[in-house]
Amino acid sequence: MESRNDIKKVSCYPTIKGRHSPSVIVIGGGFAGISAARALQNSSFKVVLLESRHRIGGRAYTDYSFGFPVDMGAAWLHGACVKNPLAPVIGRLGLPLYRTSGDDSVLFDHDLESYALYDTDGNQVPQELVEHVGGIFESMLKETEKLRQEISNDMSMTKAIAMVFERRPDLRLEGLADKVLKWYLCRLEGWFAADADTISLKYWDEEVLLPGGHALMVRGYRPVINTLARDLDIRLGHRVSKIVRDKMGVEVIVDNGKSFVADAVVITVPLGVLKSNSIKFEPRLPNWKEEAIKDIGVGTENKIALHFDRVFWPSVEFLGVVSSSTYSCSYFLNLHKATGHPVLVYMPAGQLAHDLEKLTDEAAASFAFQQLKQILPDASKPPTDRKPSVSKLAVLSALDTRARPSLPPHKPNSWLPSQTTHDLIPVLYWIGSNDGNWSLLVAKIQYLVSHWGTDVNSLGSYSYDTVGKPHYLFERLRIPVDNLFFAGEATSLDYTGTVHGAFSTGLMAAEECRMRVLEKYGNLDIFHPAMGHGEEEQLSAPLLISRI
Ligand SMILES: Cc1cc2nc3c(=O)[nH]c(=O)nc-3n(C[C@H](O)[C@H](O)[C@H](O)COP(=O)(O)OP(=O)(O)OC[C@H]3O[C@@H](n4cnc5c(N)ncnc54)[C@H](O)[C@@H]3O)c2cc1C
Numbered sequence: 001m002e003s004r005n006d007i008k009k010v011s012c013y014p015t016i017k018g019r020h021s022p023s024v025i026v027i028g029g030g031f032a033g034i035s036a037a038r039a040l041q042n043s044s045f046k047v048v049l050l051e052s053r054h055r056i057g058g059r060a061y062t063d064y065s066f067g068f069p070v071d072m073g074a075a076w077l078h079g080a081c082v083k084n085p086l087a088p089v090i091g092r093l094g095l096p097l098y099r100t101s102g103d104d105s106v107l108f109d110h111d112l113e114s115y116a117l118y119d120t121d122g123n124q125v126p127q128e129l130v131e132h133v134g135g136i137f138e139s140m141l142k143e144t145e146k147l148r149q150e151i152s153n154d155m156s157m158t159k160a161i162a163m164v165f166e167r168r169p170d171l172r173l174e175g176l177a178d179k180v181l182k183w184y185l186c187r188l189e190g191w192f193a194a195d196a197d198t199i200s201l202k203y204w205d206e207e208v209l210l211p212g213g214h215a216l217m218v219r220g221y222r223p224v225i226n227t228l229a230r231d232l233d234i235r236l237g238h239r240v241s242k243i244v245r246d247k248m249g250v251e252v253i254v255d256n257g258k259s260f261v262a263d264a265v266v267i268t269v270p271l272g273v274l275k276s277n278s279i280k281f282e283p284r285l286p287n288w289k290e291e292a293i294k295d296i297g298v299g300t301e302n303k304i305a306l307h308f309d310r311v312f313w314p315s316v317e318f319l320g321v322v323s324s325s326t327y328s329c330s331y332f333l334n335l336h337k338a339t340g341h342p343v344l345v346y347m348p349a350g351q352l353a354h355d356l357e358k359l360t361d362e363a364a365a366s367f368a369f370q371q372l373k374q375i376l377p378d379a380s381k382p383p384t385d386r387k388p389s390v391s392k393l394a395v396l397s398a399l400d401t402r403a404r405p406s407l408p409p410h411k412p413n414s415w416l417p418s419q420t421t422h423d424l425i426p427v428l429y430w431i432g433s434n435d436g437n438w439s440l441l442v443a444k445i446q447y448l449v450s451h452w453g454t455d456v457n458s459l460g461s462y463s464y465d466t467v468g469k470p471h472y473l474f475e476r477l478r479i480p481v482d483n484l485f486f487a488g489e490a491t492s493l494d495y496t497g498t499v500h501g502a503f504s505t506g507l508m509a510a511e512e513c514r515m516r517v518l519e520k521y522g523n524l525d526i527f528h529p530a531m532g533h534g535e536e537e538q539l540s541a542p543l544l545i546s547r548i
Pocket of ligand 1 (some may be wrong): 033052055060072074076077078127217270273303456460490499500
């Protein structure tokens with residue numbers, strides 16, 4: 001391994017016409033790293049991107065093992081409009097988007113026809129109650145705003161809500177209404193992937209919300225990342241463990257012992273990875289940078305995708321479980337609406353997400369499935385009020401009707417995943433049979449389970465403002481240190497925790513890096529500026545957004 005003094009000597013980059021060719025190492029192949037690498041390559045830099053995983057995309061990960069795309073990390077384009085920094089590339093690729101909500105709000109979704117909420121006995125919450133409680137939730141949030149203007153010290157959202165109830169006892173709810181309110185809070189926690197007792201009252205809403213609502217990438221994020229990554233020099237399976245910098249340049253050491261040298265480095269690894277200190281900096285990063293790394297929060301949200309052989313749930317975008325605590329509330333995204341595939345995605349966040357990561361994948365999938373069973377118990381019972389209809393028979397004919405196990409005697413009508421195999425949970429369904437009666441069928445559910453909290457390549461899902469820590473820390477995380485440039489969702493002041501946020505910070509870091517290296521080498525006529533906004537727009541095409 002070379003010492004710092006040898007950095008210049010081991011530079012592996014060729015010179016152009018006897019002149020030093022500017023070089024950069026980008027660490028991390030998510031949206032931030034890929035956009036930085038692309039922009040710098042367009043600006044005539046020699047670019048090498050080092051990625052620890054054996055794939056690119058980072059927390060935007062599209063899985064194809066069900067035979068069609070399912071996003072196990074980012075799935076929505078938040079702000080489906082031309083102003084979105086990703087709109088030019090998505091539009092140009094002609095990728096379809098499916099808007100699950102036209103509302104720009106993140107916490108109170110006014111598009112309530114897209115939800116079906118149930119209590120844990122399987123009773124659907126009347127829509128009027130959902131809307132009524134939604135109004136109360138909005139009033140509660142307005143009261144928390146007043147609180148933060150009055151009280152200078154920060155506090156958690158949990159404490160703020162408790163104080164609002166003391167001041168405004170009329171906002172307190174009971175019974176089912178209280179459970180629905182808990183569900184709204186559970187959605188709030190899901191947005192930050194963190195429990196409300198860690199979320200800052202002062203800064204929780206600093207994020208800039210683009211107009212256009214929230215739209216699912218119907219074909220997943222993979223085509224976008226693949227397009228952006230085309231022709232880049234990407235080294236997969238290269239986990240960076242040390243970064244050494246001096247006036248001459250930067251040396252980046254990978255845990256297989258290889259080292260790379262360049263003029264500058266763009267660091268886009270997740271905040272969770274920076275927090276873990278698995279990358280050593282020599283010399284150490286300044287205190288203000290280390291504090292930003294320590295004090296910005298990282299939450300965990302996971303996805304458990306359940307692939308059934310038929311749809312047996314209502315045709316809404318979300319199915320919600322209301323309960324007496326936010327921990328036991330939850331929700332499923334109905335992918336069938338957007339993609340036509342019979343898939344529900346369970347999305348636990350905060351402590352629940354952490355707890356589920358401690359289970360085996362099978363147990364986590366079974367847990368999600370039990371939640372579904374609680375809210376839709378009728379799917380496990382033979383309908384008493386009707387004979388199976390012909391159309392239903394046609395829909396179900398694809399199922400294997402040969403396997404008809406007897407029910408366990410102690411649990412009649414149980415919808416239980418008994419044995420589990422690697423990726424299938426056997427499930428019992430009642431289905432209509434050809435003789436016009438109902439009969440029992442065993443079907444299998446395929447599942448996928450994410451582990452964003454414990455995966456060493458992410459160590460969390462996305463960043464958020466924790467209690468007592470200022471929002472400007474996100475900017476501090478972005479500010480360069482000598483020839484180290486920083487990008488990634490947690491460096492975005494405006495679009496924290498999003499794909500378009502990560503993408504824009506990659507472009508910002510690339511531009512800063514380009515300017516800094518220009519300064520260092522003087523007038524370099526080989527430099528082409530990165531593509532400006534105007535040019536991108538000329539090449540862009542309108543977004544293809546639908547709501548089926
Ligand atoms: C479950 C979930 C749901 C989400 N939903 C949405 C959504 O719907 N819409 C949205 O806009 N955003 C969403 N997000 C957030 C979004 O995915 C992220 O903000 C964005 O993808 C982050 O991109 P990034 O480039 O900053 O980081 P990453 O994508 O994490 O890229 C960092 C890269 O660094 C690599 N790396 C780590 N350590 C090292 C190392 N030592 N050496 C080399 N490489 C390393 C990683 O493998 C990774 O590829 C979601 C995230 C999760 C987890």
